[in-house]
């Protein structure tokens with residue numbers, strides 16, 4: 176006898192679906208519905224993915240679904256397809272993707288909240304408020320307006336202060352008149368309040384969606400969005416999963432930002448999902464940035480995106496009044512005399528200084544103090560990192576290793592040092608040198624609680640602090656008119672990091688953070704402290720500006736056959752024994768068949784320190800197309816469980832990696 180069987184995803188790191196019998200008394204069950212099931216010995220909420228009829232179940236008995244929670248599925252077909260695509264593209268368990276893409280109360284089985292928003296729904300011409308666009312803004316709007324009913328990806332490449340937000344609003348207004356909803360995603364929640372205020376004051380129904388909302392509020396907003404009770408949704412990366420029935424436009428602001436990438440569980444990139452979604456729904460998407468990512472610039476040259484430039488505030492030729500302080504002859508100095516006296520000048524004038532610390536923990540690159548030699552891989556032309564425990568240099572692209580005997584390969588000197596060493600002391604030194612000043616440190620720790628960031632930003636504007644010490648977070652979007660000096664430190668490790676994205680992120684941050692100086696009436700100054708003032712990237716960036724620099728980078732990467740011209744997937748294995756992880760990846764290497772379009776590098780040790788007593792090893796899969804990469808990896812996943820001792824390995828897959836190491 177045949178039975179109706181539901182294939183169910185559970186929120187666990189498991190790649191397969193589970194079959195459950197649909198009780199006869201249940202009516203028609205649809206994919207996307209939540210059900211209560213017994214899983215192991217526990218009851219939990221599962222998600223119906225497929226319904227099938229199965230014969231020959233005489234051999235073993237299937238468990239029955241205990242309860243159907245949704246008669247009508249709350250995950251509609253479009254959203255379910257999106258989850259399935261994400262699961263397939265990033266090779267992440269479907270249940271885990273659903274887990275990331277839905278609010279907690281929904282996953283616990285709670286029912287949708289039926290509520291209306293106080294502000295009535297009106298289709299008003301919210302543009303009628305007096306506002307004139309600049310010529311460039313007008314041109315941008317004109318180009319985008321031509322394609323409001325179809326998929327087009329626009330790269331709005333506009334320098335800081337060129338007025339991208341007004342362009343967004345103008346386009347949003349046209350979408351609104353069609354009765355459609357707009358989704359705006361930003362890389363960090365601190366960027367939400369300003370945008371909320373901006374759109375809220377225009378008589379629109381605006382809602383936020385991000386991880387700092389209480390579970391209750393999050394579920395409430397999630398419900399209101401599904402019920403079409405809002406016009407604009409502004410959220411962080413998880414909002415890209417939202418079911419938005421009348422979605423007509425997506426905007427991804429600061430598209431270059433690495434925070435769009437999720438680095439735990441499903442390693443998705445929200446900007447890329449947004450593009451997929453727009454394409455699939457046949458609606459326009461706008462990517463905004465003052466420093467577009469290399470992959471977006473590459474897509475422009477492939478004619479996949481439309482490039483809209485806004486350059487009219489300042490000509491984007493070079494960074495504003497940037498002074499480079501050479502630290503190469505001051506090996507044990509953390510703060511140069513120039514920096515100290517410049518800060519003192521600001522304190523005297525009651526102006527503010529922003530000290531930007533590039534705090535990313537990169538792997539150690541060594542250099543010779545005598546001749547400035549830096550080890551490079553002969554094969555790939557990339558810098559090699561030093562692994563202390565084994566005394567070897569490793570190329571983290573091709574896996575080539577070289578023994579290092581504490582002596583410079585070029586001049587035989589034993590005066591070797593680590594690039595960027597000792598920089599963790601910077602904050603200490605600043606605090607002791609300027610002990611009488613008000614100093615505040617701003618990072619994700621000091622702004623975690625709701626309202627905390629707003630309070631700090633407010634205090635900065637009220638001039639309560641003399642010196643702000645900040646990381647990436649401060650380089651974005653905020654406008655503090657009394658900052659007249661920006662000091663950039665601790666960049667040397669990024670200059671030589673083998674991580675492919677490191678130099679690009681540094682270039683973007685330098686441009687962004689320089690833009691923080693002199694936003695008010697007073698003129699701003701930027702000082703950059705580095706031991707490598709002659710570095711080619713640095714010089715090109717300072718002399719020619721970001722646009723030229725990123726073009727050069729793409730050219731170089733093209734010649735070397737590296738991303739973004741190639742597609743990467745990294746399979747990472749962690750194990751208590753080095754050999755277990757190595758064997759595991761060697762086995763995967765054998766399963767993935769090499770051919771002309773797939774190259775495999777490794778296994779090689781990750782340069783991340785051993786965490787929780789586990790060894791980290793990486794295998795890089797490189798392909799000429801995303802499809803080829805996808806097939807190669809998809810093919811090998813079912814065989815992984817047959818690899819000997821695979822149960823001792825924790826493994827993950829990272830597609831289009833950013834922070835892989």
Ligand SMILES: [Zn+2]
Pocket residue numbers: 552553554555556557570571572573574575
């Ligand atoms: Zn190499």
Ligand SMILES: [Zn+2]
Pocket residue numbers: 543544545546547548583584585586587588
């Ligand atoms: Zn040397």
